[in-house]
Amino acid sequence: MISKLFNKKETDSVQPFIISGPCSVETPEQLFQTVEALYEEGVRVFRGGVWKPRTRPGTFEGVGTKALPWIKEVKQEFDIEFAIEVASARHVEEALNVGIDILWIGARSTVNPFTVQEIADSLEGVDVPVLIKNPINPDLGLWLGAFERIHAAGIEQTAAIHRGFSNFREKVYRNSPNWQIPIDFRSELPQIPMICDPSHISGKRQLVPIVSQKALDLNFDGLMIESHINPNEAWSDSDQQLSPKALGLMIRSLQTRKVHFEEKDKQQKLNEIRDQIDQADHDLLEAIHQRMALVEKIGEFKKLNNVAVLDMDRWKHILQTRPDWAREMSLNPTMIEEMFGLIHQESIKRQTEIIDPKN
Template sequence: MKFTDQDTYFTKLQATQGKPLLIAGPCSAETEEQVMQTAVALKKHNIHLFRAGIWKPRSRPNSFEGVGTVGLGWLRRVKDETGIPVTTEVATGRHVEEALKYGIDVLWIGARTTVNPFAVQEIADAMQGVQVPVMIKNPVNPDLALWIGAIERIYQAGIKDLAAIHRGFSSYQKSKYRNTPVWQIPIELKALYPGLPIIVDPSHITGSRELIFPVSQKALDLGFDGVMIETHPTPDLALSDAAQQITPDTFGSILGKLQVRKTNYDDAELVNLAEKLRLQIDSADHDLIAALAKRMALVEQIGVYKKQNNVQVLQLERWKEIFKTRADWAQDAGIKAAFVEELYKLIHVESIRIQTEVMKKEV
């Protein structure tokens, strides 16, 4: 896949009003009045796309699953009366056909659909021969290959105006987020496809309106291309995802605080300073690699000793000791303990692999 950041649907939208790309609207289209009230209120904030869910994939039955096709007429009215392009989620080939019939400008594929290659392929087949911009959310689980696969399927259907939406990933671990960001996954996607716009969905990442601003700002600091934020005239009365929706006025307040950083240094002195610091970082990284190599050589020696004395590879008490002491050392050094804990999990996995290979070697 090849993407260009010139003359695509999304870059043209940004060019009309500047960055970042702003997408806003209710989680669900509930009534025609609610949809129009939200759209009119958002128009003054110069959003690029108005979003609303028509078909809502819910975790359990008997919850609000969207108004269905009738809501497409409401979105068409938004487009006709405000001039704001509109977007909605599609999960089947029939959804695609219905949305296109009503002139929906942009389609998006949700996380629960992205996770299913059969569903994505059905959508791709329905898009053959049409030209409609498509946004693809990450799958619910942290799987970059699955996300790329969904993008590839739509790309191979002839759709070149594509964007990715980062909405976080499900996790059993306790977190302040509804869906943990795992920022390294969208960053890796951006590195692989630098011309592919990536939009953050802070509403679904946070599950809480109080965290929408910091997550949005972090995404922009990382070079993301825009935000998709759920807005509702009366969020607490929303029929779906009430806790993560904000009013159009709050949306405006967040926009007023968001800062778009420069893509690079524009001063020769700053460039020189940055280059000096980068050289120091390179030197520090070289020392880190050398230290890791020394550590792994010692791990291999211990593996040989265990093999000679018929001792199992995993020594649980020793691992607990390492895990605790290294976190303590990190705090003493002013480094976050959680970071070092994650680092040592990787080191431990590699240590187990090395000693297991030693155990398998013939004498």
């Protein structure tokens, strides 16, 4: 079951690997009923929180070690594989002692190299798949570093879990998807399977199908989705969990994509359009080059007349007008605003180098 995730061929079409189960294992009855219902929907690899690291104390932090025998029992009853989160060497030892099949390292652990190293040390000589969630902040280096530590311990079967990033400005999602980070990860480690956790990105169950489809459209290898037999009564993260029936309906409604065109004529057509994109990108770089030449010209003029680099009125004017221009061209104004922010930073840098070369 889990082996399918790691034996995926590059030429295969996207067939999502599904891991599902409750945010937290609460009672033997809740676990059994959830697993039974999900099993009927075709799920064969399950998840469940045993130890729940929470942002603030006083909230439900999982039932702990006493949940492990319950998991062992449902594993035997349904012949399934089960994944839990571990955050210490003790967690690893207790999980392996009861035959847990898959371990995952959570976002709050990934952010701490000391914690990841402790887990890695405890895994030496063990053959168990390890899934690693991205750190809570958008730091690609921390994510990659966690894999380097786990691989150094001899663990060969690893996969990444994209669960989004904390962002106090986020208005739609619980955690900002920031899809570019997992894309950059795959550029660095293309052999590592990538799983999306739409539950923690969404924070709301109605968004889970949307995020799941987005992940499949980006050729993710699988989904880890929270499901509870009675989501509204869940002890943790009730708003983002789906019922087993709703999960089954969602999975069957997802659209899968081929990785490559199979017909040569269609691939040729795609290549022709990509050639046009390459030319458009070259023209775009030429325009930026011309803009920077004008920026340097302004820098020389300011230096000659002893004028400061930054003119806030001018920057406000750019920040107001460029997004408006973008809207007129059916472009995303937020993207254009961010792009011109980067261009403005480079403009200030170049003018500063002209006016005050010592800095």
